[in-house]
Amino acid sequence: MANALDAARSLVRRSGKILIFTGAGISTGSGIPDYRGPDGVWLKREPVLYPEFIASTKAKVEYWKYKAATFPAFSSAVPNAAHKAVVALEKAGKLLALVTQNIDSLHRSAGTHTDKLVELHGSGLFAECLDCLKWVSMAEALAAFKADGAPPQCVCGGWLKPAVVMFGEQLERESLVKAFKAAEDCDLAISVGSSLAVEPAASVPLAAKAGGKPYIIVNRGPTAHDNAADIKLDGDACEILPALFS
Numbered sequence: 135m136a137n138a139l140d141a142a143r144s145l146v147r148r149s150g151k152i153l154i155f156t157g158a159g160i161s162t163g164s165g166i167p168d169y170r171g172p173d174g175v176w177l178k179r180e181p182v183l184y185p186e187f188i189a190s191t192k193a194k195v196e197y198w199k200y201k202a203a204t205f206p207a208f209s210s211a212v213p214n215a216a217h218k219a220v221v222a223l224e225k226a227g228k229l230l231a232l233v234t235q236n237i238d239s240l241h242r243s244a245g246t247h248t249d250k251l252v253e254l255h256g257s258g259l260f261a262e263c264l265d266c267l268k269w270v271s272m273a274e275a276l277a278a279f280k281a282d283g284a285p286p287q288c289v290c291g292g293w294l295k296p297a298v299v300m301f302g303e304q305l306e307r308e309s310l311v312k313a314f315k316a317a318e319d320c321d322l323a324i325s326v327g328s329s330l331a332v333e334p335a336a337s338v339p340l341a342a343k344a345g346g347k348p349y350i351i352v353n354r355g356p357t358a359h360d361n362a363a364d365i366k367l368d369g370d371a372c373e374i375l376p377a378l379f380s
Contacts, residue, residue, distance in 0.1 A: 142350050142365045142378055145322055151230040153320035154220055155339040159327025159353055161238050163214040163372040166207055184303035194285035201296055202276050208258050213244035219375035221245045231316035235328060235335050237298045252313045254305055254335050256298035265292025317341040324350045327371050330357040
């Protein structure tokens with residue numbers, strides 16, 4: 135591990151346009167569980183698909199119940215040492231882009247500049263109107279839901295939906311284009327805390343590797359890209375990233 139970390143630090147020192155790609159594992163140190171992991175909620179609870187949410191009031195209620203149960207973990211979470219290490223990398227002038235699968239907005243809270251940040255799966259701190267596209271805070275939407283148990287609505291009368299990419303929903307094209315452009319332009323790709331099994335997001339760092347860029351993976355346990363990585367650092371992102379970027 136020590137030799138691998140030294141080699142990874144050497145790559146970081148030589149690079150000036152680094153792409154960071156993050157998944158749930160970077161936020162577990164902030165108390166947010168990995169909902170898609172081996173003990174995740176989606177192995178115990180059937181997910182509500184986006185077409186079902188659109189078509190069914192019952193599905194809307196079920197999804198808002200899930201959001202009401204999981205929101206406290208999001209609202210109380212604060213950025214950890216790994217999030218802060220990425221901010222330090224940006225301040226050093228080495229961060230080209232930060233592409234995240236996470237919906238916790240902790241990178242934003244930590245201080246990552248929005249010009250650098252691509253939140254592929256949206257933000258769990260807000261809800262959006264399906265009609266007028268207005269955003270409201272998730273706390274406000276959940277307060278309305280808890281008041282009468284009915285799916286919350288916008289002031290325009292449209293249904294509110296958590297501002298995240300649901301199962302069965304397409305990712306926003308603009309975000310994907312920005313992410314893959316960063317993969318093309320970077321000189322080093324680093325994946326942190328992701329199993330790299332969810333597509334099309336996982337193809338972002340792999341596209342950098344396919345373009346001849348060095349590829350570092352930081353994750354506790356195996357990933358789908360381990361054979362493609364130049365360096366694999368197995369462990370806690372909160373411990374590894376501060377050392378990697380120091």
